Amino acid sequence: MARKTNGQGREWGRRKVLKGAAGFVGAAVGSGVIGAPMIWAQNNKNIVLRQCGTGVSAFNEIAEKAKADLGFTLQMTALDSDAVVQRVVTQPNSFDIGDIEYWMVKKVFPAKTLQAMDTKKIKYFDKIVPIFTTGKLKPDSVIAQGTAPSTVGFVEGKESTTFAKAPTQWFTMIPTIYNADTLGIRPDLVGRPITQWKDILDPKFKGKTSILNVPSIGIMDAAMICESAGIMKYADKGNMTKAEIDKTIEFLIKTKKEGQFRAFWKTFDESVNLMASGEVVIQSMWSPAVAAVRSKGIPCVYQPLKEGYRAWGGGLALAKHLSGSQLDAAYDYINWYMSGWVGAFLNRQGYYSAVLDTAKANMSADEWGFWMEGKPAQKDIMSPQGKLMEKAGTVRDGGSFYDRMGAVSCWNAVMDEDRYMVQKWNQFIAA
Amino acid sequence: MHRRGPAFWLLTGFFALFVLFLYGPTITITILSFQGPSGGLTFPMRGVSLHWFGNLFEKQMVGDFSGSFQRSIVLGLVTMVVTVLVSFSAGLAFRKRFRGSAAIFYLAIASLIVPSILISLGIGLLFRVMGVDTAWYSSAFGAHLTWTLPFGLLIMFAVFNRFDRRYEEAARDLGATSWQTVKHVIVPILLPSLIGVGLFGFTLSYDEFARSLYTAGTFNTLPLEIYGMTTNVTTPVLYALGTVTTGLSFLVIALALVSTIIVRRRRERHGSDAGKAA
Amino acid sequence: MRRVDAWVTYLQVAPLSLVFLLFLVVPIATIVVVSFFDYSTTQIIPAFLLQNYEELLLSPVTWQTYLQTLEFTVITWALTLAIGFTIAYYLAFYVRSATWQTVLFLVCTIPFWTSNIIRMISWIPFLGRNGLMNTALLKMGLIHEPLEFLLFSDFSVVLAYVHLYTLFMVVPIFNSMMRIERSLLEAARDAGASGWQTLWNVILPLCKPGIAIGSIFVVTIVMGDFVTVRLMSGGQTASVGLMMMNAMSLLQYPAAAANAVVLLLLVLLTVGVMMRLVDIRKEL
Numbered sequence: 001m002a003r004k005t006n007g008q009g010r011e012w013g014r015r016k017v018l019k020g021a022a023g024f025v026g027a028a029v030g031s032g033v034i035g036a037p038m039i040w041a042q043n044n045k046n047i048v049l050r051q052c053g054t055g056v057s058a059f060n061e062i063a064e065k066a067k068a069d070l071g072f073t074l075q076m077t078a079l080d081s082d083a084v085v086q087r088v089v090t091q092p093n094s095f096d097i098g099d100i101e102y103w104m105v106k107k108v109f110p111a112k113t114l115q116a117m118d119t120k121k122i123k124y125f126d127k128i129v130p131i132f133t134t135g136k137l138k139p140d141s142v143i144a145q146g147t148a149p150s151t152v153g154f155v156e157g158k159e160s161t162t163f164a165k166a167p168t169q170w171f172t173m174i175p176t177i178y179n180a181d182t183l184g185i186r187p188d189l190v191g192r193p194i195t196q197w198k199d200i201l202d203p204k205f206k207g208k209t210s211i212l213n214v215p216s217i218g219i220m221d222a223a224m225i226c227e228s229a230g231i232m233k234y235a236d237k238g239n240m241t242k243a244e245i246d247k248t249i250e251f252l253i254k255t256k257k258e259g260q261f262r263a264f265w266k267t268f269d270e271s272v273n274l275m276a277s278g279e280v281v282i283q284s285m286w287s288p289a290v291a292a293v294r295s296k297g298i299p300c301v302y303q304p305l306k307e308g309y310r311a312w313g314g315g316l317a318l319a320k321h322l323s324g325s326q327l328d329a330a331y332d333y334i335n336w337y338m339s340g341w342v343g344a345f346l347n348r349q350g351y352y353s354a355v356l357d358t359a360k361a362n363m364s365a366d367e368w369g370f371w372m373e374g375k376p377a378q379k380d381i382m383s384p385q386g387k388l389m390e391k392a393g394t395v396r397d398g399g400s401f402y403d404r405m406g407a408v409s410c411w412n413a414v415m416d417e418d419r420y421m422v423q424k425w426n427q428f429i430a431a
Numbered sequence: 432m433h434r435r436g437p438a439f440w441l442l443t444g445f446f447a448l449f450v451l452f453l454y455g456p457t458i459t460i461t462i463l464s465f466q467g468p469s470g471g472l473t474f475p476m477r478g479v480s481l482h483w484f485g486n487l488f489e490k491q492m493v494g495d496f497s498g499s500f501q502r503s504i505v506l507g508l509v510t511m512v513v514t515v516l517v518s519f520s521a522g523l524a525f526r527k528r529f530r531g532s533a534a535i536f537y538l539a540i541a542s543l544i545v546p547s548i549l550i551s552l553g554i555g556l557l558f559r560v561m562g563v564d565t566a567w568y569s570s571a572f573g574a575h576l577t578w579t580l581p582f583g584l585l586i587m588f589a590v591f592n593r594f595d596r597r598y599e600e601a602a603r604d605l606g607a608t609s610w611q612t613v614k615h616v617i618v619p620i621l622l623p624s625l626i627g628v629g630l631f632g633f634t635l636s637y638d639e640f641a642r643s644l645y646t647a648g649t650f651n652t653l654p655l656e657i658y659g660m661t662t663n664v665t666t667p668v669l670y671a672l673g674t675v676t677t678g679l680s681f682l683v684i685a686l687a688l689v690s691t692i693i694v695r696r697r698r699e700r701h702g703s704d705a706g707k708a709a
Numbered sequence: 710m711r712r713v714d715a716w717v718t719y720l721q722v723a724p725l726s727l728v729f730l731l732f733l734v735v736p737i738a739t740i741v742v743v744s745f746f747d748y749s750t751t752q753i754i755p756a757f758l759l760q761n762y763e764e765l766l767l768s769p770v771t772w773q774t775y776l777q778t779l780e781f782t783v784i785t786w787a788l789t790l791a792i793g794f795t796i797a798y799y800l801a802f803y804v805r806s807a808t809w810q811t812v813l814f815l816v817c818t819i820p821f822w823t824s825n826i827i828r829m830i831s832w833i834p835f836l837g838r839n840g841l842m843n844t845a846l847l848k849m850g851l852i853h854e855p856l857e858f859l860l861f862s863d864f865s866v867v868l869a870y871v872h873l874y875t876l877f878m879v880v881p882i883f884n885s886m887m888r889i890e891r892s893l894l895e896a897a898r899d900a901g902a903s904g905w906q907t908l909w910n911v912i913l914p915l916c917k918p919g920i921a922i923g924s925i926f927v928v929t930i931v932m933g934d935f936v937t938v939r940l941m942s943g944g945q946t947a948s949v950g951l952m953m954m955n956a957m958s959l960l961q962y963p964a965a966a967a968n969a970v971v972l973l974l975l976v977l978l979t980v981g982v983m984m985r986l987v988d989i990r991k992e993l
Contacts, residue, residue, distance in 0.1 A: 263943020553736020
């Protein structure tokens with residue numbers, strides 16, 4: 001397989017060149033119309049980095065832009081999240097950069113196939129949204145339930161696999177995208193206001209609802225509904241006790257037997273198809289999936305709910321085997337990733353990026369206002385692919401970044417009792 | 432043989448219904464591949480266009496058709512050839528009782544049963560332990576063989592079942608070596624079945640998902656790539672791919688059929704009897 | 710002479726054995742070993758425990774799921790056998806030329822060259838509420854409300870199985886039928902047997918090996934399936950394969966491995982029984 005062939009010696013020179021060039025060109029170009037263009041070293045053309053991750057963020061355009069800006073080749077391989085995890089754990093040599101979800105890091109990192117990153121080498125480390133470092137979106141925020149990214153964001157030392165309680169120099173992953181999920185609805189078909197998670201239980205929607213079909217996340221969807229319906233209250237929805245699991249599954253089985261669910265979805269695409277085809281009128285959903293339904297001319301709303309959101313995040317992790325010039329290239333890639341272009345690209349699809357300042361510099365004021373500040377769009381909002389996403393005057397469902405990410409009730413999680421949970425989940429499916 | 436009585440028409444009707452059933456999804460795919468540019472993967476149609484056929488040859492948002500398609504085709508063809516050769520050879524062996532034959536037979540059965548996903552994982556781990564990188568042409572190839580070979584072998588059983596040994600004996604009596612017997616007697620007689628095994632092998636490998644999942648290494652085969660694409664918004668371009676595949680297959684088969692008929696006509700005209708042995 | 714023959718036989722079967730040894734025996738052995746391991750939320754611990762088996766076999770969920778899988782298997786087997794036999798019979802005895810037989814086989818194969826993932830997606834627009842089937846039935850006035858059971862139900866799971874696996878039944882039965890000497894059928898007719906009697910007393914018994922082989926295919930694939938059942942039931946029906954997948958998705962390999970071992974033993978047993986009934990190697 002194609003691998004790096006670059007000599008080590010040139011690398012050290014390159015860093016210096018990079019600094020000098022960036023300073024010079026940076027001064028010359030100044031802050032352009034949109035953001036500050038970065039100039040990156042280009043003498044690492046023979047390096048190939050292989051990134052494996054879900055299709056959610058494995059965009060070809062990112063690889064192309066990386067090639068243009070950084071010079072080296074980025075090979076994107078898209079898989080579903082289960083497969084990414086298995087690959088990272090069992091085939092550590094088949095990738096260089098893994099794109100993993102935070103809740104699975106709790107399981108993946110201890111497998112010792114990844115290496116921690118040195119935060120000193122991460123240029124924008126201080127600018128990363130604090131959800132991923134201190135855990136608090138704003139200094140007075142409360143950390144939500146579940147596997148909050150900050151709880152698995154750091155390890156105690158370079159070789160350690162013990163997660164640190166507070167930020168250290170060793171970062172497990174660079175956050176790439178994150179978002180808050182809620183119920184998506186077809187306003188033309190539900191025919192009533194939806195305000196709470198429990199509204200999915202309305203007998204009117206019998207046979208027309210759906211939740212996620214990933215055991216550890218589906219059960220949290222269920223927990224949001226249970227809590228909303230007053231069936232029970234959880235100490236931590238992301239880390240239930242056996243008794244809580246029992247009761248939640250019991251509730252799910254009852255609901256299933258009554259025929260409330262139409263189907264459960266697993267991939268992004270399934271949720272879009274279920275909604276667009278009218279099989280389902282209310283289901284837990286991602287913001288970009290709602291946008292995808294809407295782009296087909298079908299009304300669909302990402303409905304903010306009283307109880308808040310169930311959030312998730314993904315990030316880039318470095319494979320253990322990376323070293324030398326390849327490792328340097330990986331750091332370059334990560335720094336480039338957070339330098340704004342990618343952030344803007346992801347924000348425009350309805351996700352959130354990790355470093356907001358740089359992304360803002362790469363978006364127009366109108367785009368930033370619409371996607372991040374909850375302001376009405378001044379002009380039509382286009383997707384990165386140039387398709388119309390929202391007409392002028394629209395306000396984003398759920399409002400601003402702080403409205404949404406500030407109302408997170410729970411993060412996707414791996415429970416301590418996950419062994420028991422899977423057994424109970426199987427019982428639910430078999431019922 | 433049977434005259435074309437009512438039974439013939441009844442069975443033809445049944446067969447036609449069966450084919451219609453097989454093509455149910457294909458028909459849906461074909462219709463929906465003509466979706467308008469803003470259309471989705473489900474009904475209703477939003478306009479009619481050829482947009483997605485053009486899009487098929489453009490760069491996708493996520494994933495890459497051409498690279499993964501090439502890999503899958505090459506892998507499918509190699510798997511096909513190896514499956515035919517290995518299962519034919521094993522089929523010959525299994526006509527005799529030999530020590531270990533029962534063990535190998537049950538291994539073939541086990542190969543069908545063990546969930547593909549675990550075989551896949553097992554082979555992936557094996558390569559890791561051996562220190563060899565997994566790749567679609569090595570580990571995934573092996574994984575596909577564990578899927579196609581049991582089929583090949585068992586179909587060879589059905590093929591050799593009640594195979595008239597007198598042909599072989601006659602050949603041997605006429606002084607043919609065993610190699611000549613195989614080449615000039617057994618293979619021509621069994622050719623249609625061997626093609627069938629090959630077809631099976633190709634189809635199974637080309638569409639195999641689970642066994643490639645942890646064995647394909649860095650690069651995806653087509654089914655993996657398509658699955659990866661469904662983790663983001665997918666478009667009717669997937670259907671366009673299906674329609675083009677189906678269309679091309681029909682074209683190839685039609686061409687093959689026409690050329691066979693032409694060749695046969697020519698032979699008949701020239702009074703040659705070659706090729707009639709089968 | 711004998712010696713040489715034996716050598717040739719072993720040589721002929723060597724490639725097959727080699728592939729199985731490397732790519733099958735080793736993974737199976739790994740699975741068996743791992744099935745005794747312990748595991749926690751974050752790691753797999755090498756050990757020799759029976760706990761995985763205990764948790765599996767003592768849980769009523771397991772039995773329920775195995776029963777469900779068996780039920781699907783039996784229904785699918787019966788349907789594919791009935792349909793597959795009829796199709797094979799038609800192709801073998803009513804389609805005259807080898808060319809046409811090949812062409813019709815190819816026609817049946819073409820749908821399978823479109824990736825299964827794409828075909829699976831297309832079941833929604835085909836069978837869904839606003840799908841092709843319901844629309845057609847509504848327009849013909851046969852129904853007044855869309856039929857909901859067409860998709861995301863046990864019905865749709867079986868339908869997809871029959872769709873996917875009938876050909877696995879057709880091919881071996883067809884091959885068996887082609888080996889039946891035509892003179893035998895004429896003899897039967899001359900002896901005054903009716904069409905049905907010939908079918909029942911001559912053709913069917915001679916097709917037994919083909920039927921057995923096809924049955925092995927269908928039974929084994931359906932027993933291990935997890936993709937079809939998940940997609941076609943909308944994730945609402947369990948299968949043994951799905952149980953394993955759920956465990957694997959949380960890296961609980963030992964639990965999945967124990968389940969795989971149990972499934973493997975069960976299916977081998979089933980096939981063993983089938984082989985008692987029809988020795989497919991006897992008449993080779």
